[in-house]
Each structure stands twice: as structure tokens, then as C-alpha cells.
Amino acid sequence: MIPILNLTRQYEQLKTKIDEALIRVAASGHYILGPEVSAFEAEMAKYLGVKHVIGCANGTDALFLALKALKIGAPVDAQDEVITTPFSYMATSESIVRAGARPVFVDIEPDTMNMDVSLLEAAITPNTKAILPVHIFGQAANMDEIRRVAKAHNLFIVEDCAQAIGSEYKGQKVGGLGEIGCFSFFPSKNLGAFGDGGMCTTNDDDLAERLCMLRVHGSRKRYYHEESGLNSRLDEIQAAILRIKLPHIDEWNHARQAVASRYDELLKPVAASLKTPYRIAGNKHVFHQYTVQLQGANPSQLRADLQQKLQDAGIQSMIYYPVPLYAQQTHADLKLNPADFPVCEDISNRVLSLPMFPELTVQEQEQVAQALTNALQALPVHA
Numbered sequence: 001m002i003p004i005l006n007l008t009r010q011y012e013q014l015k016t017k018i019d020e021a022l023i024r025v026a027a028s029g030h031y032i033l034g035p036e037v038s039a040f041e042a043e044m045a046k047y048l049g050v051k052h053v054i055g056c057a058n059g060t061d062a063l064f065l066a067l068k069a070l071k072i073g074a075p076v077d078a079q080d081e082v083i084t085t086p087f088s089y090m091a092t093s094e095s096i097v098r099a100g101a102r103p104v105f106v107d108i109e110p111d112t113m114n115m116d117v118s119l120l121e122a123a124i125t126p127n128t129k130a131i132l133p134v135h136i137f138g139q140a141a142n143m144d145e146i147r148r149v150a151k152a153h154n155l156f157i158v159e160d161c162a163q164a165i166g167s168e169y170k171g172q173k174v175g176g177l178g179e180i181g182c183f184s185f186f187p188s189k190n191l192g193a194f195g196d197g198g199m200c201t202t203n204d205d206d207l208a209e210r211l212c213m214l215r216v217h218g219s220r221k222r223y224y225h226e227e228s229g230l231n232s233r234l235d236e237i238q239a240a241i242l243r244i245k246l247p248h249i250d251e252w253n254h255a256r257q258a259v260a261s262r263y264d265e266l267l268k269p270v271a272a273s274l275k276t277p278y279r280i281a282g283n284k285h286v287f288h289q290y291t292v293q294l295q296g297a298n299p300s301q302l303r304a305d306l307q308q309k310l311q312d313a314g315i316q317s318m319i320y321y322p323v324p325l326y327a328q329q330t331h332a333d334l335k336l337n338p339a340d341f342p343v344c345e346d347i348s349n350r351v352l353s354l355p356m357f358p359e360l361t362v363q364e365q366e367q368v369a370q371a372l373t374n375a376l377q378a379l380p381v382h383a
């Protein structure tokens, strides 16, 4: 079986150091927000080139904490709106709702599958407080335009960088391009912990202080609580593991890029049936996922058949994401019309993600490409 992701290969590489760190933390008596977390925050700030890193429990909390730090949503003003993309993981829009604000979706670009910035201005109302781009699959959204619009309308920018650690926009790492960057260390991410973990990044001293206060129940001084926050702390064990992995992130992202280029080559013979991922020149795509777009008039049927054939050949594939956020049941109260998001509607029927991780071998990739080619040839024409 060739899985979409294999985490044990990475552990095997770093086993001695990780095992030693686990024992060191167990013996230290510090388990939450201790010296490992502080050291990790400092090392990560240096890596990203940001002033502050605030570790927290997961990427979903990072988004919620960011919105609360910016005083967006209830109880300040429940009418607040945050513009975001509908082509993301649920955590993106769920966090806006959880903060007591309203997600406002704009459609996506067909090539990058990131937020279509040409639609931003029209989505702004007097209630708009922030723009929340997601750097989907590891490629940065169009931050120049997002920053221009945010500046013109006095809006905050919260970047959802959960899939994009180390990704660069015009030479600058994501996470420092808006007021707050939000990251996830869920095990499957490019930099993954051995459980949940997350962080916020910011260059603003006051926001950093607010984030630190909010992650411990809204408290700056123990047992004195100035507003309601969360219990959202990073564990020492996770921080110790992340400190071991951080020095490898560029090398792993580079390996992902090599895997992506190899797929591009191997899939050239089936270029009429599927589009390989588009890259914006000058940016650094870190390929959290390698997601192709199936062509033809009935892509969802083709996709279902293909997935079955791949599975029969021992290859795992995934659909990120089959249901756009505006169509999720949890957002039914927003009463949104799918017809307002034609690109996202279309793309969500076409996307298929292939096995992608730094340790994927050339031979495994060749097997994936061969199985995909065979399957496409065996299937009736869906055009």
C-alpha cells in the first residue's frame, strides 16, 4: 500500500533524538508552557523572521485566539464580518463563527485554488473587520492585493498558514504578512507534532501580549482574569519534538518540491485528463498536498472511478475538499447560494490529492503515476 502520508519514516530518521527528548521532558517535571515551549517559540520566531511566536493547543485555537486578540466578534460586536475562502478545512470558517462573527466567502481562483482577490472589494461592508486568507495546500495567496485592500479599508489580516509553514510570498515567509499568522502542528502537517499543537505569529508587541493572555483564560496575572479566553497551551513534549524537527523543515519542504516536480514529469502523458498543480513564479510552494484537477464534463464520476482503481492498485488518494465551506450543514444559517461560487463548485468536483510526503521514493511515485495512467486508460471517456 502506498499511503497518502507516512509519518513513521520521519520518526525513524530522528528516533534517537526524539526518544531522548521524550525522556528528558518526562523527567523534567515541566509539562505545559515551560522551557521547551519558550525555546521553541524563540527558535521558530527566528526561522520565520517574526517578532513573536505564541504556542497554543492547535491550529483551530490559533485562529480563534487571533480573532479575539483583534477584538473581532462577540461580545464586542456580533455583526462583525470576516472575509475568507470557501475552499479550506472547516476550522477556518468555524473559528470565525466561534468568535461570534460572520464568515463572508469569496470565490477562489481556478489555478491556485486560493481566494480570488478580485472579489474582495465587492465583499466589503461597513461590518467587515478582517480578511482571512488560507495559503491552500502550501501556496501563498495573493498577499500584495490582500494587503492593498486591507490597507485601503482599514481591515486586519489573519493568515491561515496551517498548510504552509516555510512557504514564501515574494521571498518573505508566510505568517508575518498580516497582523497575525496561525499555524497547526497536527501530525500530518509539514511540521507535525506527536499530537495536537499550534501557534500564532505576530510582529506587534501588544497583540503578542493579548495572545499570551488569551491562551491562559484571559489572565496576565495568575487568578486574575480580564476577559474570557481559552485553555490553549502547548505541551512541553510537543515543543521538544518540534524543536528537533524545525531544523529539518527546509530540507523536507525541498524534498516535497522535488516529489512535486517528479509527479509533474511522470503525469505529462495524461495531461489531457488531469491538470497538475499550478505554481506562482517567484513564490515558494511547500506542497502540503499535491492536488491535481481532473478534466472533462463529469469529473466527480471520473474521480470516484479513479479512486476505486487506485485503491485496487494499492494507492491511497484523498479529496481535499469535497464540500465547500458555504455548503457545509453547519453554515446553513448563512443561507448562501452555491451558484455564487461557480469556481469553487467546479473545483471541488475535480480535485484529487496524491500521496505526498518528503520520504516518498522515486519507485513509489512511479507506481502512483503508472496506476493513474492505467486507470485513466481503462476508464470510459468522461468528456
Ligand SMILES: Cc1ncc(COP(=O)(O)O)c(C=O)c1O
Binding pocket: 058, 059, 060, 061, 088, 089, 091, 092, 134, 160, 162, 163, 183, 184, 185, 186, 196, 197, 198
Ligand atoms: C487550512 C487549515 N486551517 C486550520 C486547520 C486547523 O488546525 P488544527 O487541526 O491544528 O486545529 C487546519 C488543519 O487541520 C487546516 O488545514
